[in-house]
Amino acid sequence: MGSHRRLAPSSGFNRGAGTALCVLSAAAAGLCAAPADAAPHTDTRTEVDRLYAAAEKATEAYNKADERAGELRREVSDTQDRIARQQERVNSLRDTLGSLAGAQYRSGGMDPSLALLFSDDPADYLDKAAALDRINAREAGRLRDLTSAMRELDQERSEALGSLAELDRSRKAVAAHKRTVERKLATARRLLASLPHAERAAYDRASRSTRDSLGFPSLGGAAAPSARAAAAVAAARSALGRPYVWGANGPSGFDCSGLMQWSYARAGVALPRTSQEQRSAGQHVPLSQARPGDLITYRADASHVAMYVGNGQVIHAPYPGAPVRYDRVGMMPISSITRV
Template identity: 40%
Template sequence: MAAGKRSLIAAAVTVVCAVIVLAAPGTAFAAPSPTPTPSASPAVPASKDLEAVRQRLEKLYHDAAVATDAYNAAEEKSQQQSAQIVELTKKIAQGQQRLDQLKDRAGAAARAQYRTGGLPPEAQLVLSDDPQQFLDGTRRLMQGQRATKGMLAEMARTQEDLKQYAADAAERWRQLEANRKAKEAAKQRITQQVSQAEKLESQLEAKEKARLAELERQAAAKAQTAWLDTGILKDVKTGASERGRQAVAFATAQIGKPYEWGAEGPRTFDCSGLTSQAWAHAGQPIPRTSQEQWAQLKHVDIKDMRPGDLIIYFGDASHVGMYVGDGTVVHAPRPGRTVTLTGAGTMPILGVVRPDM
């Protein structure tokens, strides 16, 4: 047999054996790895895989929003406590100044008594031979006794006030330190959640990101349509108040500015930073965080809401947007996004609050 013919037969046997092995039931095998080429693109994950990514990102950014609210609350409390400490410091300085004045007066009285030979006023009065001087001295003595008694009482009150101011200041410093630690812990949680989300997004290719964005749009549209289909807005006809119009005008003027956690403008905002600044611009200060906005502001029914009202989202009140009419809110969504308009029903609604009741 020629060498060429033997080679052909060997090759044929090899192919047949391979087919038999691959066709055998239950046989496991490893697929050969294709040789990569510069132009080859990674396979795009199935839609269900990207849906899992979308849900994971949604949770990470929600957790970051919760931590952001905690950070903002701690920051607001720290500012209040710092202002209280400044006021207490002023009171302590004023109290100490008053106490020093009272001590000077007491010292002056003691020096006057020394100059009169150390005799108390009562003894000097008894020794007086002049009746008129005696009467005048009696009046002065009674006035002096009342003044001395009042001075001593004021000194005691001032000393007590100083002790209380010092105790209050110490407590404010303790609270300030606790809030500093709370802020730092919240900051770490925010950084961790956002970092994980950004890492997850960075692993996606351009096609995957485009498909993920489409999934997000579809989910938002589905939620908004379901919300509108309930007929929930059919009775909403209330117009905005004057301050409400001013708040809406401010908030919508920020559209396109980046989200940044803990930010209150003017270049970047987080969700409650946008709403609180909008109402401050309208002349109506409101709480800084979405949770405190929900806790402290007047609740209204959705059918009674009007432009400028705040819609609070999620069961933990971790997000807020401002209603601008026609089923739409303006809000600062999350890191990596900008202030934008969206359907009011695209997120789970907790309730509606009104700042200008």
């Protein structure tokens, strides 16, 4: 391990987790206030859209908490490794100091003035005594430093474990919100099923693509700006038809940001986990300059992300119950276009 470093305090995460939980709590409260029984068709479509948006926000909050949990676990492990190495050094110093003390005792442990008087070689004795004093002072100083370092590392370990415990509690709370949203999504599916066929078709055309979009549309004349972007597009296309799965980043299922992370990983690029982080993972470009492989984030909070593939279309994992598929790039309000 490199130079000593303090672990990031848990308050930073707690603020992030608290913000996510507040958002989710507000969303859940609003959803619970919405009637689940029959409503006018326009209100039904609006409610379904709201439910889908809440589900995506919950998923990204959960992903962020899960990512932070992994970081904290690694930090705790690194801290424990440092503590173990420091403990070995302390033990070694203790052994050395014990040996020196034993040697002094075996030499008689007499008063220094008497030892000097009875020494066969007083000059040699003085040299050894001075050297021993220097050794003792040096080793005692090292021991003091290491004891102080041990106290600091123990404190770090305690703080890290406390942060991890707090993180796990937050993750459980986010998971509880997730279950709430899943129940609401089931309500959304029932609401959609209650609509006449023509209304359901109109909803699909207005908000998302139809199932026919699982075909392979032409990418037009647009070319990917780099080999890695082309590889990411190819990977995303290979995932067409796979299910949307909460918190998943492949290969059997995906959420929206998980699909982007997995696709770019196949191209040798490590993207961050959440759609909000992916928005800042490269250079922003205007929609008029979008090229295949660019990441399109949606809504002001960047709670959804898709990959542009040309011809005015994106590939994405839409929402629970829908497979990875093509959609129009303008299916939702665009937040940004990021070129990785």
